[in-house]
Amino acid sequence: ETGVTQTPRHLVMGMTNKKxxxxxxxxxxxxxxxxxxxxxKPLELMFVYNFKEQTENNSVPSRFSPECxxxxxxxxxxxxxxxxxxxxxxxxxxRDPGGxxxxxxxxxxxxxxx
Amino acid sequence: TQLLxxxxxxxxxxxxxxxxxxxxxxxxxxxxxWYRQEPGEGPVLLVTVxxxxxVKKLKRLTFQFGDARKDSxxxxxxxxxxxxxxxxxxxxxxxxxxxFFGTGxxxxxxx
Numbered sequence: 001e002t003g004v005t006q007t008p009r010h011l012v013m014g015m016t017n018k019k020x021x022x023x024x025x026x027x028x029x030x031x032x033x034x035x036x037x038x039x040x041k042p043l044e045l046m047f048v049y050n051f052k053e054q055t056e057n058n059s060v061p062s063r064f065s066p067e068c069x070x071x072x073x074x075x076x077x078x079x080x081x082x083x084x085x086x087x088x089x090x091x092x093x094x095r096d097p098g099g100x101x102x103x104x105x106x107x108x109x110x111x112x113x114x
Numbered sequence: 115t116q117l118l119x120x121x122x123x124x125x126x127x128x129x130x131x132x133x134x135x136x137x138x139x140x141x142x143x144x145x146x147x148w149y150r151q152e153p154g155e156g157p158v159l160l161v162t163v164x165x166x167x168x169v170k171k172l173k174r175l176t177f178q179f180g181d182a183r184k185d186s187x188x189x190x191x192x193x194x195x196x197x198x199x200x201x202x203x204x205x206x207x208x209x210x211x212x213x214f215f216g217t218g219x220x221x222x223x224x225x
Contacts, residue, residue: 002156002158004156042216043215045212056212090156097212098210098212099206099214102147103147103213104159105156107154108155
């Protein structure tokens with residue numbers, strides 16, 4: 001139990017569907033992150049939120065839309081995805097943003113685009 | 115261009131053997147973290163090193179931060195099947211909002 005919960009654990013969707021990934025942290029952290037992990041690529045940072053405000057958007061396509069209603073919850077809204085978007089999507093949190101804090105990861109959502 | 119390169123990319127060894135994993139960069143980091151990710155799970159922090167030349171031990175795992183704070187190594191003694199997983203280094207740079215993750219080393223320890 002890492003204190004970071006992601007749902008769903010697995011998701012299969014067509015390219016025209018709209019779905020959302022959810023992340024919740026119970027650690028009282030102020031910063032939350034979305035990462036993409038593909039089989040043949042290193043961990044890619046997508047978005048960073050600090051106190052609900054987005055502080056980093058790592059050139060992510062607009063078909064990925066993050067939402068952070070409060071510092072405990074983070075969503076990733078998906079629409080019109082492409083097959084190359086199939087990957088493991090990981091959420092993480094840290095006490096504060098910036099790399100000097102350890103990050104606590106959820107177990108990820110395995111996304112498959114048909 | 116990847117900021118942190120890890121080597122080897124894949125490593126398969128017999129139980130009981132020793133191994134070393136490297137994390138290299140041309141950039142200086144204020145600190146460096148090592149994570150292990152097991153199948154079906156997210157990465158879990160193993161250790162953070164902060165001072166150049168620092169050595170930290172975690173049971174059979176020994177972590178070293180380079181003197182110039184540009185590189186790090188992880189040495190495992192007498193590897194066990196439970197050590198199997200993806201090892202990730204991650205560096206922190208002043209002023210950055212996030213960690214920079216390495217390319218990863220996938221370790222398999224065969225019983």
